[in-house]
Amino acid sequence: MSEKLVIIGNGMAPGRMLEHLLEKAPDRYQVTIFNAEPRVNYDRIMLSPVLSGEKAYEEIIIHGDGWYIKHGITLYKGHRIVAIDRAAKTVTSDHGVTESYDKLVIATGSVPFIIPVPGNNLPGVLTYRDLDDVRAMMLAAQSRAKAVVIGGGLLGLEAAAGLNAQGMDVTVLHVMPTLMERQLDPAAGYLLQRAVEERGIKVITKANTQAITGNGKVEQVELADGTVIPATLVVMAVGIRPNAALAKEAGIAVNRGIVVDAGMRSNDPDIYALGECAEVGGMVYGLVAPLYEMARVAAAQLAGDEAAAFVHSDTPTKLKVTGIDLFSLGDFADGEDRQEIVLRDAAAGVYKRLVLKDDRIIGTVLYGETADGAWFNDLKKKQTDISAMRETLIFGQSYQGGAPLDPMAAVAALPDDAEICGCNGVCKGKITGAIRGAGLTSLDAVRAHTKASASCGSCTGLVEKLMVLTIGDKYNPAAVQPMCACTSLGHDEVRRLIKAKRLKTIPAVMQELEWKTSCGCAKCRPALNYYLVCDWPDEYADDYQSRFINERVHANIQKDGTYSVVPRMWGGVTSAGELRAIADVVDKFEIPMVKVTGGQRIDMLGIRKEDLPAVWADLGRAGFVSGHAYAKGLRTVKTCVGSDWCRFGTQDSTGLGIRIEKFMWGSWTPAKVKMAVSGCPRNCAEATCKDVGVICVDSGYEIHFAGAAGLDIKGTEVLGLVKTEDEALEHIVALVQMYREQARYLERIYKWAKRVGIEEVKRQIMEDGEKRCAYFDRFVLSQKFAQVDPWSERVSGKDKHEFRPMASVGFAEAAE
Amino acid sequence: MEMSWISIGALSDIPRRGARCVDTPQGKIAVFRTAEDQVYAIDDHCPHKGGPLSQGIVHGAAVTCPLHNWVISLETGWALGVDEGAVRTIPVKREGERLFLALEALSTRAA
Ligand code: SRM
Ligand SMILES: Cc1cc2nc3c(=O)[nH]c(=O)nc-3n(C[C@H](O)[C@H](O)[C@H](O)COP(=O)(O)OP(=O)(O)OC[C@H]3O[C@@H](n4cnc5c(N)ncnc54)[C@H](O)[C@@H]3O)c2cc1C
Ligand code: SF4
Ligand code: FES
Numbered sequence: 047m048s049e050k051l052v053i054i055g056n057g058m059a060p061g062r063m064l065e066h067l068l069e070k071a072p073d074r075y076q077v078t079i080f081n082a083e084p085r086v087n088y089d090r091i092m093l094s095p096v097l098s099g100e101k102a103y104e105e106i107i108i109h110g111d112g113w114y115i116k117h118g119i120t121l122y123k124g125h126r127i128v129a130i131d132r133a134a135k136t137v138t139s140d141h142g143v144t145e146s147y148d149k150l151v152i153a154t155g156s157v158p159f160i161i162p163v164p165g166n167n168l169p170g171v172l173t174y175r176d177l178d179d180v181r182a183m184m185l186a187a188q189s190r191a192k193a194v195v196i197g198g199g200l201l202g203l204e205a206a207a208g209l210n211a212q213g214m215d216v217t218v219l220h221v222m223p224t225l226m227e228r229q230l231d232p233a234a235g236y237l238l239q240r241a242v243e244e245r246g247i248k249v250i251t252k253a254n255t256q257a258i259t260g261n262g263k264v265e266q267v268e269l270a271d272g273t274v275i276p277a278t279l280v281v282m283a284v285g286i287r288p289n290a291a292l293a294k295e296a297g298i299a300v301n302r303g304i305v306v307d308a309g310m311r312s313n314d315p316d317i318y319a320l321g322e323c324a325e326v327g328g329m330v331y332g333l334v335a336p337l338y339e340m341a342r343v344a345a346a347q348l349a350g351d352e353a354a355a356f357v358h359s360d361t362p363t364k365l366k367v368t369g370i371d372l373f374s375l376g377d378f379a380d381g382e383d384r385q386e387i388v389l390r391d392a393a394a395g396v397y398k399r400l401v402l403k404d405d406r407i408i409g410t411v412l413y414g415e416t417a418d419g420a421w422f423n424d425l426k427k428k429q430t431d432i433s434a435m436r437e438t439l440i441f442g443q444s445y446q447g448g449a450p451l452d453p454m455a456a457v458a459a460l461p462d463d464a465e466i467c468g469c470n471g472v473c474k475g476k477i478t479g480a481i482r483g484a485g486l487t488s489l490d491a492v493r494a495h496t497k498a499s500a501s502c503g504s505c506t507g508l509v510e511k512l513m514v515l516t517i518g519d520k521y522n523p524a525a526v527q528p529m530c531a532c533t534s535l536g537h538d539e540v541r542r543l544i545k546a547k548r549l550k551t552i553p554a555v556m557q558e559l560e561w562k563t564s565c566g567c568a569k570c571r572p573a574l575n576y577y578l579v580c581d582w583p584d585e586y587a588d589d590y591q592s593r594f595i596n597e598r599v600h601a602n603i604q605k606d607g608t609y610s611v612v613p614r615m616w617g618g619v620t621s622a623g624e625l626r627a628i629a630d631v632v633d634k635f636e637i638p639m640v641k642v643t644g645g646q647r648i649d650m651l652g653i654r655k656e657d658l659p660a661v662w663a664d665l666g667r668a669g670f671v672s673g674h675a676y677a678k679g680l681r682t683v684k685t686c687v688g689s690d691w692c693r694f695g696t697q698d699s700t701g702l703g704i705r706i707e708k709f710m711w712g713s714w715t716p717a718k719v720k721m722a723v724s725g726c727p728r729n730c731a732e733a734t735c736k737d738v739g740v741i742c743v744d745s746g747y748e749i750h751f752a753g754a755a756g757l758d759i760k761g762t763e764v765l766g767l768v769k770t771e772d773e774a775l776e777h778i779v780a781l782v783q784m785y786r787e788q789a790r791y792l793e794r795i796y797k798w799a800k801r802v803g804i805e806e807v808k809r810q811i812m813e814d815g816e817k818r819c820a821y822f823d824r825f826v827l828s829q830k831f832a833q834v835d836p837w838s839e840r841v842s843g844k845d846k847h848e849f850r851p852m853a854s855v856g857f858a859e860a861a862e
Numbered sequence: 863m864e865m866s867w868i869s870i871g872a873l874s875d876i877p878r879r880g881a882r883c884v885d886t887p888q889g890k891i892a893v894f895r896t897a898e899d900q901v902y903a904i905d906d907h908c909p910h911k912g913g914p915l916s917q918g919i920v921h922g923a924a925v926t927c928p929l930h931n932w933v934i935s936l937e938t939g940w941a942l943g944v945d946e947g948a949v950r951t952i953p954v955k956r957e958g959e960r961l962f963l964a965l966e967a968l969s970t971r972a973a
Contacts, residue, residue, distance in 0.1 A: 565921050565922060568918070571921065590877070591879040594919065595917040595918065595928040603914075605911070607913065607917075847875065847877070851885045852871050852883060852893060853869075853870040853871050853884045853885070854885040854886075855868050855870060855884055855885070
């Protein structure tokens with residue numbers, strides 16, 4: 047007859063324990079679970095993505111109802127155990143169900159800590175622990191009102207990011223001077239705060255909450271210094287306490303948590319405890335990795351292996367907020383017997399610090415660039431003597447022993463026992479072994495077989511790289527959107543590799559990066575052509591056949607196969623002579639439509655392709671050059687009349703617009719670039735919805751960027767104010783060059799800026815004078831090769847085959 | 863029926879991964895040259911909305927229409943992928959450098 051195993055609590059720890067137990071001793075126990083939460087076992091770690099809307103609850107279920115049925119497990123959902131009778135060996139739930147046990151497992155997790163201030167029980171005050179909390183927060187967020195999160199640790203920041211993503215105006219109150227001070231040193235805490243603030247979340251540190259007030263519901267939060275913050279929702283995320291009250295009442299030994307030995311057994315030999323409610327070796331834990339270790343030990347014990355024992359190990363902390371990369375591990379306090387190695391890259395927002403003792407790593411803090419976390423963790427775990435690589439250690443694994451490797455090679459070079467998944471303690475060898483052994487080709491399959499990347503998901507990138515290394519392009523990493531079907535690499539990776547490997551032709555790129563097609567496709571070829579033009583302006587020869595027809599014939603194709611021609615009118619200014627020339631061209635070539643465009647110039651539509659060179663020849667004689675209305679390049683610079691004419695004009699906006707257009711025309715960019723200069727804040731040139739705009743003011747030139755007014759509408763961001771026209775030009779040119787070097791093909795400035803961060807652009811262009819000059823110089827170099835009027839080139843015979851039929855046949859023959 | 867071939871020019875008249883047009887009484891025929899110097903001829907009229915296929919980007923033995931990005935097989939004239947439709951293909955012959963189109967196909971339509 048099988049023994050009766052009763053489990054109190056159905057969280058992540060006992061869930062994992064049961065998986066092990068079913069594997070080791072499938073028939074030994076008849077299992078009954080009581081869970082106060084009215085639901086199955088789900089991945090609590092992933093509540094933050096549910097809150098932010100990136101995942102649905104259904105996606106984070108670990109064991110669905112079917113799993114319990116299949117294994118003959120009875121699960122009482124919504125039953126809280128209110129008493130344990132150790133003499134009778136029974137437990138009783140709040141619904142009156144009593145169940146007897148041979149072995150009892152207590153896994154009641156933690157309870158969130160509520161700070162003892164007046165008003166902490168008002169409606170609208172929540173904690174952050176389970177799905178009900180998340181649902182309550184999402185409901186509150188629908189009002190789009192103000193939220194205060196008390197607590198700037200992992201949970202508080204994840205809650206704040208989630209609420210922010212749901213459209214709330216969020217303020218984080220943190221009692222310490224820097225965020226996540228338990229895991230991060232002040233430098234990294236500062237970077238983190240900046241990144242959080244960049245998302246529009248307000249952060250108040252050294253904030254001592256004194257009271258929560260309101261009439262029948264939360265209305266505001268008051269700080270000790272008198273500050274009052276309006277709020278309709280308050281989330282308390284200030285810490286957790288092991289949930290050990292039930293055990294204590296039953297007379298089981300409790301200290302901070304339920305005291306257990308290394309075999310997870312309490313002072314009652316038939317009662318085990320595991321998870322956050324358990325205290326083992328004097329420690330309580332709040333991250334899943336050690337809880338899973340407890341689960342392994344408890345399962346082994348229950349299956350009869352009395353030697354199984356819990357071993358402590360440090361668990362790295364990662365924050366699950368999209369776009370913020372941080373990693374922290376071990377002990378990083380300063381000390382006399384310790385040395386540190388620090389690397390800072392202010393421009394890139396990277397901070398790395400290693401704390402050493404006796405030439406061994408004891409602590410690691412990485413911010414902004416965390417790829418080497420696994421490697422540092424490995425060195426720490428093995429207590430490797432690092433003195434030989436001290437000079438290069440901080441640069442990461444790829445810098446050890448010679449030339450820098452690419453990120454793939456860095457992962458390839460990790461030893462088999464390097465830990466990849468911190469949550470589940472899965473090492474590289476186990477993952478690659480499972481991929482090979484079981485022929486796994488999907489991320490889900492790897493998760494199912496190894497548990498790697500199945501919890502918090504922050505190692506997904508590494509696991510994907512391992513999959514690629516093991517099975518090659520049978521696996522297509524989902525995280526990076528490939529450029530097209532010809533490659534599994536994304537735009538950013540390709541751009542990086544073009545530079546790193548100094549690839550200078552499209553065939554070289556395709557060969558070296560192992561393109562899957564012989565000559566690419568209509569998606570990748572124009573992108574590669576642009577990247578190469580941009581990176582090697584003086585060396586690369588434009589690949590004409592990789593350009594879209596408009597850029598090949600320098601006119602816009604129309605629905606009937608005819609073309610439109612838009613000459614430049616610098617800054618929107620024209621003259622009688624120019625207008626006369628246009629009129630003559632229209633008459634001569636019987637152009638059916640002439641239209642003033644939205645870009646302050648004139649469009650002639652419906653021109654036969656064969657006529658294009660002749661049209662251009664006539665326009666060229668009148669001094670016109672191509673308006674690049676077809677190009678991924680500089681299109682128009684709209685202007686207003688400015689100080690020359692307008693009674694409000696503060697600067698010569700027309701002149702500046704013309705100057706910019708003359709300086710920058712001809713340059714190829716990732717997507718089209720449109721600019722405008724307005725002479726005063728009345729903004730008649732509509733500069734605040736352009737890729738780059740200038741608003742002239744009395745004190746100078748306010749430079750704007752990252753606006754949009756096409757598929758998306760978006761006002762610009764302010765880059766900064768400069769005093770002179772020369773400075774305005776320099777800043778604008780540098781900004782565009784930065785965009786040229788970083789953006790993905792077809793990505794407009796506003797999308798690129800959103801991706802790299804407005805602050806980052808400001809920092810590089812406004813604050814870092816050296817960087818700005820370097821960008822400027824590179825733009826000027828590239829213009830040497832780009833500023834050639836394509837129309838006059840073609841008038842003088844270039845690409846003439848484009849504009850003539852190869853032959854005219856069949857007319858005579860058909861008539862015969 | 864007797865097949866007669868008509869000369870339309872030399873291989874080198876067409877850029878690699880490019881196309882040129884031949885005017886005929888029934889409209890334009892687009893003659894393509896691939897990266898590997900294979901030559902194909904199809905009507906210069908996309909089965910979608912009549913886009914000039916000769917103006918598209920040539921990749922492998924296919925062309926992407928410049929108007930709305932349908933991809934047309936040069937060998938069969940069929941649209942590839944999810945799109946459905948086809949364009950007439952015209953036999954091409956290459957003798958050394960010279961290229962010839964099958965005239966029968968031309969005159970049948972013209973008649
Ligand atoms: C001619 C013009 C409309 C007009 O009659 O006024 C026009 C015509 C076209 N626009 Fe535009 N846009 C024209 C001003 C604009 C403006 C207003 C402006 O520039 O001040 C916008 C909104 C601002 C912006 O760009 O964000 C605009 C947003 C677009 C978009 C959406 C771009 C986006 O990223 O959101 C497209 C589609 C695209 O580029 O992929 C587009 C695409 C086109 C194309 C190129 C469609 C195409 O691929 O064939 C049209 C070409 C017609 C032709 O052959 O000339 N056009 N288009 C304007 C030419 C301006 C010029 O002098 O160069
Ligand atoms: C939002 C959030 C994000 C997190 N992110 C991370 C992360 O990134 N990495 C990481 O490692 N960890 C993270 N954690 C911590 C991790 O989720 C917990 O360590 C883990 O879930 C604890 O597992 P457990 O089984 O001990 O307890 P729990 O999962 O809390 O389960 C305890 C269960 O017992 C039930 N229960 C309590 N008392 C009774 C009773 N008397 N009778 C019946 N049932 C009872 C409760 O209702 C609860 O369902 C996060 C936690 C939260 C809340
Ligand atoms: S809005 Fe622009 S893209 Fe749309 S039809 Fe008018 S010109 Fe063409
Ligand atoms: S006409 Fe060719 S794709 Fe639309």
